[in-house]
Amino acid sequence: MALLEVDDLRTHFFTREGTVRAVDGVSFAVEKGKTLGIVGESGCGKSVTALSIMGLIPKPPAKIVSGSVMYEGSDLTKLSERELEDVRGREIAMIFQDPMTSLNPTLTVGTQITETIRRHYDVSQKQANKKAAELLEKVRIPRAAERLLDYPHRFSGGMRQRVMIAIALSCDPKLLIADEPTTALDVTVQASVLDLLDDLRHEYDMSMIIITHDMGVVAEAADDIIVMYAGQVVERASTLDLFDNPEHPYTEALLGALPQIEGANVRDGRLTAIPGRPPDLIDPPAACRFGPRCRYAGSDDCTKHEPQLREIRSGHWVRSAHPASERAGSRKPQEVGS
Amino acid sequence: MATTPTDIREEGLVEAALGVSGTPIRQSNLWKDAWRRYIRNRGAVVAGAGFILILLYCLIWPIISPYDPNAVDYSQAKLDPSLEHPFGTDKFGRDLFTRTAVGGRVSILIGFGATLAILLIGVVYGSLSGFVGGRLDNGMMRFLDALYGLPYLPFAIITLAIIGRTDMWTMMIALSIASWFTTARIVRGQVMSLKENDYVRAAKAVGARWYRVLGRHLLPNTLGILIIAIFLELPAVILGEAFLSFIGLGISPPDASWGAMAQEGRGTYRTHPIEIIVPSVAIASLVLCANFIADGLRDALDPRTRES
Numbered sequence A: 001m002a003l004l005e006v007d008d009l010r011t012h013f014f015t016r017e018g019t020v021r022a023v024d025g026v027s028f029a030v031e032k033g034k035t036l037g038i039v040g041e042s043g044c045g046k047s048v049t050a051l052s053i054m055g056l057i058p059k060p061p062a063k064i065v066s067g068s069v070m071y072e073g074s075d076l077t078k079l080s081e082r083e084l085e086d087v088r089g090r091e092i093a094m095i096f097q098d099p100m101t102s103l104n105p106t107l108t109v110g111t112q113i114t115e116t117i118r119r120h121y122d123v124s125q126k127q128a129n130k131k132a133a134e135l136l137e138k139v140r141i142p143r144a145a146e147r148l149l150d151y152p153h154r155f156s157g158g159m160r161q162r163v164m165i166a167i168a169l170s171c172d173p174k175l176l177i178a179d180e181p182t183t184a185l186d187v188t189v190q191a192s193v194l195d196l197l198d199d200l201r202h203e204y205d206m207s208m209i210i211i212t213h214d215m216g217v218v219a220e221a222a223d224d225i226i227v228m229y230a231g232q233v234v235e236r237a238s239t240l241d242l243f244d245n246p247e248h249p250y251t252e253a254l255l256g257a258l259p260q261i262e263g264a265n266v267r268d269g270r271l272t273a274i275p276g277r278p279p280d281l282i283d284p285p286a287a288c289r290f291g292p293r294c295r296y297a298g299s300d301d302c303t304k305h306e307p308q309l310r311e312i313r314s315g316h317w318v319r320s321a322h323p324a325s326e327r328a329g330s331r332k333p334q335e336v337g338s
Numbered sequence B: 001m002a003t004t005p006t007d008i009r010e011e012g013l014v015e016a017a018l019g020v021s022g023t024p025i026r027q028s029n030l031w032k033d034a035w036r037r038y039i040r041n042r043g044a045v046v047a048g049a050g051f052i053l054i055l056l057y058c059l060i061w062p063i064i065s066p067y068d069p070n071a072v073d074y075s076q077a078k079l080d081p082s083l084e085h086p087f088g089t090d091k092f093g094r095d096l097f098t099r100t101a102v103g104g105r106v107s108i109l110i111g112f113g114a115t116l117a118i119l120l121i122g123v124v125y126g127s128l129s130g131f132v133g134g135r136l137d138n139g140m141m142r143f144l145d146a147l148y149g150l151p152y153l154p155f156a157i158i159t160l161a162i163i164g165r166t167d168m169w170t171m172m173i174a175l176s177i178a179s180w181f182t183t184a185r186i187v188r189g190q191v192m193s194l195k196e197n198d199y200v201r202a203a204k205a206v207g208a209r210w211y212r213v214l215g216r217h218l219l220p221n222t223l224g225i226l227i228i229a230i231f232l233e234l235p236a237v238i239l240g241e242a243f244l245s246f247i248g249l250g251i252s253p254p255d256a257s258w259g260a261m262a263q264e265g266r267g268t269y270r271t272h273p274i275e276i277i278v279p280s281v282a283i284a285s286l287v288l289c290a291n292f293i294a295d296g297l298r299d300a301l302d303p304r305t306r307e308s
Helices: A046-054 A081-087 A109-120 A125-138 A157-169 A187-204 A215-221 A239-244 A249-256 B007-021 B030-040 B042-064 B096-132 B134-148 B152-163 B168-177 B181-194 B198-205 B210-246 B258-266 B274-301
Strands: A004-015 A018-030 A035-039 A062-071 A092-095 A175-179 A207-212 A224-229 A232-238 A310-313 A316-318
Touching: A004 A046, A018 A035, A018 A046, A018 A062, A018 A207, A018 A232, A035 A046, A035 A215, A046 A062, A046 A092, A046 A175, A046 A207, A092 A157, A092 B198, A109 A125, A109 A157, A109 B210, A125 A157, A157 A187, A157 B198, A175 A187, A187 A207, A187 A215, A207 A215, A215 A239, A224 A239, A224 A249, A232 A239, A232 A249, B030 B042, B030 B274, B042 B096, B042 B274, B096 B134, B096 B168, B096 B181, B096 B210, B096 B258, B096 B274, B134 B181, B152 B168, B152 B210, B168 B210, B181 B210, B198 B210, B210 B258, B210 B274, B258 B274
Parallel strands: A035 A207, A035 A224, A092 A175, A175 A207
Antiparallel strands: A004 A018, A004 A062, A224 A232, A232 A316, A310 A316
């Protein structure tokens, strides 16, 4: 059985301008010991999905309208705030995008780690300190025991993200949600933080959800990937299958927009971009949400009816009327705007 | 650096460099920075020194003074300043230098007491309103708007009349009951903006309960603003006390406060003006010092104030 099962999750923001359907019917599962990557561009609902799992969405204006988040047999969306607080950190931990602002500047790093430990475990301050030093060592911070007494401003961005990881791991969670864990870091630091996360995941036998807009990050870290667009899952597959045989036109376009530095696909000149902008989530198209930007959208069914997520082959799900494998030969790619 | 710059190696090098030179580059933290900025503000330093001097004078002089502040001796009445009586004596022959110190104790005690009460009410009300937010916040703030319409001193006078007794404690109540509104608003605004911080969300994401979020992550970060609020409220309260005592509603003779002393001196201001000048100058200097300190603190605690 999967560790976490999200089923038809809908999180809407009720604003003055109207209802923003930020997450609109998202389903996925995270297996024990596996890493799931969630990719998509800004505003597609990746982070809101994660925050909905944790019960951290700002209420109001946001509300989980329907759907369930099953974690080890209990529905997290039905838990009270008090019960959720016991789940957070202990069962599911989360790290955020910006390590520079995610630590309280007025407390020492040690205090911030030990407080989390003592929140969930009944241990003495001394034991907590010992554990905190071990954790800092685990996340490869030199002179760990001394650095517990330092304030966050004496750490670099990469080191702060390591401290955040240490805090997240301090209570041995079974699931770690990393929301753009490397976006705010230098490229070299990014790689080492990703390595660290992967090593620790094996060591702690955790499951992980990595949220990112960087295809490179998920390619490296994830076992399975879901691609989100405008609040919906548009494609779900294993990492290898997704990169080798992308089915959804959006996924194809995302991969096509990646710069290649070696291999057969090296291009000269400009990178290809996806024309247009994501739809307004207050009033999304009734038909396929990617339709207006899709180069294969014609006058057929997909401009009138919303395509459903279907299993095109074992383990590969796609929400499109024109997945690549059904398109080849039978349809000619159409130019946008013609 | 020709090595492959992995994160750890780079950070390791930085660490090593620190170790060799012995001392870290510069221990910079908020309070040290603030202290350095404050020290550079000459006006604020002088005001701080003056404030401490006045406090020490009020605290120590009544203990070592040879005169009883309440002993009436008509043979010594209305003396001009001299070596025996640096501020002269009043119409009852009491030594003004001693009496000013004793009166200062009362005035300053009322000032600090009422300020503390203001902070307490303001912090509880403001943080509750800002932290919970939503409808409760809206209701609490509209209630505050309504209270804002009440004039401060008449409200204090009415409070005193209702209690029907005037001593130090009732004065504190009367002066704080109508002046915590601004502090509550400041705290509320600060809590509202702090609670959007990433580290608050991060703390919640590892299971911190609300009281921990409030007590550990929100209130300590309002401390800087609260310290400024203390020195802004203090002069207002001291002036309020002086005013109430001056019009005869506050501390009453023979007990002394600066306001009460000025009230006594009012009768003889033509013939023996020193009696009203001394407490007035005392009030003015303390208020001036507190204002300068508040100003210096505001500059010092604002990290955007860069020293040139």
